[in-house]
Amino acid sequence: MDEKLLLDLKDLVVHYVTDSGTVYAVNGISLKLNQRHSVGLVGETGAGKTTTALAILNLVPEPAGVIKNGTIHVDGNNVLTMSEGELQKIRGKDVSMIFQDPMTALNPVFTVGEQIAESIRIHEKVSDKEAMRRAVEMLEIVGISASRANDYPHQLSGGMKQRVVIAIALACHAKLLIADEPTTALDVTIQAQVLELIRSYREKYDTAMILITHDLGIVAETCDEVAVMYAGNIVEYGTLEDVFNRTKHPYTEGLFNSLPNIIERRSKLTPIPGMVPDPTSLPEGCIFADRCSYATDACRRTAQEDKWLSDTHMVRCSRYQEPNFNVKRKIER
């Protein structure tokens, strides 16, 4: 099926200029996403996942954050050259975002109904009454009874607050939903409810999604494609099948190996040695070389380039220029 390209992000570079040095948060990443598809942005703290998401809405916090390079086209329009007025029109309408922490994402002095209605009133020419009617409808879609519309955020539990945040994000039927760790603050049974809610809604309205998470389990269950990020780079990209079953990058391999596995009970885990490099002084060559068991002297000297192994599978590791190189990860079936 021929699907429309919804997001085209090219060579994005974002720095944060601070008193204690320049933080190289995002260092030249490219990402494409088709309509209806969902991509998982996976990586650890400081990998640049959230900065990437904020850049898509042109919301990188100023003045520290500077978009140094790159283009981001959403539905054909470059968000990085839009005026503030134009941006206001697409934020919450074409592209909307679910933030990680539902406790701080809501305004404590407005009722949840008002907060959902606000988003509808801004983007669509409807009366206050109509906006409120639709807000209540949205509440019911996310599984909260209409009688709670006049409640304030503090009267709701964590799971319900996150549902309200989702209701706000979905109220104008966005084409692209950016979900930044939407379930990290929630308990596992509530997480299951929320993921199911997002899934059924996306199916109904053909919404594309960028899901930011550190949990490979959630990616396996909700995404079509995966981008693994490390120190501001996408080090591996591919379909679920590519990344989970034909893992190529040593960092991706390390992530899988360090997970406690619930299928096989083992006594020892295999952590990745060392730590993420300091983002104010990234190494010259491969950013992962210091922690990589496959690294050669050449890796430490030369910066890495994207290598496409198939139409869908990219790895940023120069060892794959050698014909027989592969990581050792075995996939149990």
Add this chain to the structure above:
Amino acid sequence: MSETILEVRNLSKFFSTKKGLLHAVDGVSFDLKAGKTLGVVGESGCGKSTLGRTIIRLLEPTAGEVYFEGQDITKLKGKTLINFRKNIQMVFQDPFSSLDPRRTVAQIIAEPIHLHKLAKDKADVERQTLALMDTVGLAHRWHNTYPHQLDGGRRQRIGIARALALQPKMLICDEPVSALDVSIQAQILNLLKELQEERNISYIFITHDLSVIYNFADDIAVMYLGRMVEKAHAEELFRNPVHPYTKALLSAIPVPDINRKRKRIILEGEVVSPVNLPDECRFKKRCNMKCDKCDNGEPTLKEVAPNHFVSCWLND
């Protein structure tokens, strides 16, 4: 066969609130053997942290007994209580807020040594502190830095070194890896495992992360609203869960493997308030297998298979 180091009997901790009595921990009993790990899992508000804190009497129990090496520690007072605390130490969840920001790494680790007067002189404190830093894999060069200069993994190592300073026989770890990234989490879990092998320390390991606990614990206790609803060996619990809550909890874990698709049980609703509970099974409102019996008060823990305990009317 190793000896039982800890016996908890009908331990309860209630808090009085404006709205009524909050049942944080409600009649929990279990045994723990020396050198073994009991994992305690459950969702926010199920009482798992309160259980840990009540066992070492950071909180006073409302009812019940805790026997450590045969001695009832709920009765201890004054000096004997302080001396007893050397036996059980705690590792906290948040390595950002559980360390004093105005003390250096070495001062933090040495504090329990000073408090319990376990060193002969200054040089001895220094020697013990550096030895503890070696044990948890902290380079000596960090001894004069402050916690905020270190990352989460190293900070958690400080917390562990401090807990080990008194050479405890038992550690209560309250979500020790929840604030850490997976690659660092694995380092800390391995460290705790090595310490257990070397020193035969017993652990009570409190977490909401089921995949971590499966890997780490010998026995697992599942808690819901202050009650232990199921307890069994880790392998048994994951293979043959019996309680409807355990089943739902296990099915809700996202598995990082696209070759296995599982049927998920999605529970309805949310945890009810633990204040003024009605006289019925407290899981009834969310249970997908509820029946008429569930109105007949709280079910009690029954052994359904060797060392496998379940509290559910379906097994009564």
